[in-house]
Amino acid sequence: MIDLHYWPTPNGHKVLIFLEEAALDHTIHLVDIGAGAQFQPDFLKISPNNKMPAIVDHAPTDGGAPISVFESGAILLYLAHKTRQFGGGDPRSHVAVLQWLMWQVGGLGPMLGQNHHFTRYAPEKVPYAIDRYLKETERLYGVLDRQLEGRAFIIGDDYTVADMACHPWILPEAQGQDLARFPNVARWHAAVAARPAVARAYERGKALAAK
Template identity: 75%
Template sequence: MIDLHYWPTPNGHKITIFLEEAGVDYTVHPVNIGKGEQFRPEFLAISPNNRMPAIVDHAPSDGGAPVSVFESGAILLYLAHKTGQFGGATPRAHVEVLEWLMWQVGGLGPMLGQNHHFTRYAPERVPYAIERYLKETERLYGVLERRLEGRDYVAGGAYSIADMACFPWILPEPQGQDINDFPNIAAWHARIKGRPAVVRAYEQGTRVQAQPAEMSDEQRRVLFGQAAR
């Protein structure tokens, strides 16, 4: 059994997608990031970076004590290893999956996250930052568009954790992109969105209280006003 500490954000969706696709039993423990629940001591014990998602595996493959894992990319790798699914069927395929997973966690996610922050959540408009992250979003969409030329999936010749990692972050309209400019992404996105397990994964988000479209000053303080101590 997996305990999933979760909120319906792109990184949270990554993990529910995997668990639904792999048929792993799991229990959702909502972590309301707008209320600061990610700073509770019991959550920090398993996610010291005060970010969700995080998991606790109560039945690790070595038969030992429960294993906790934080950071969405690490969780996907852990689960792929545990289940033997979606990590690439051959060594060469596995390398491709790793490359594109790292591309997502190191580039696509952080840059699009900054896009979201400066275009939607920042208390004042910063034109340079907005332009910077809109252009970087467009560049990254272009990378993915070229990668998907002649391919159904991002890496390894099959549906994998690379697709699961990238899919929730592709939100063209809120990110200032025209999906018609990226036909390969559009076809891939529709392909993933229609998978029954992905539908079920997103339904988990409707079972917890999502953030309102308009972020309150208190939520903004909690999410963006953090200091080192």
């Protein structure tokens, strides 16, 4: 059994997608970030950076005490190792997965998050910041589009945690992007969204957000 501490954001979706894809038994514990639940002492014990998602695995592969994991990229790698799924089937594929997962957690997520902040949530409009992050979003979409040229998924024919990590962050309307300019991203995005496990994860997130 895995406890998932979650709120329906792109980073939260990543881990729920994995749990659905791998059919891992899990329980969702909502972390209402709007209400400051991420700062509660019990949550900080498993996520000291006061960010969700985080997990607690009550059945680790070594049979020992429960293991808690914070940071979405680390969680995906942990689950891929635990289940031996979606992490790249050979050393070269695994390296490719690591590179593109690090690209997402170090670039795509943070930069698009700044796009969201300055275009939608900042208390005042800062034209320089809006322009900077819109342009960086466009550049990153272009990087992903080039990588997907001739590939079904980010590293090739295999669907991996790299796809799970990137997919929830591609929100073209909210990010000022025209997906028609990135045909490979558009094709891939639709294909991942059509996976039953991905659809279930997003629907569960939507239902939880509505409560």
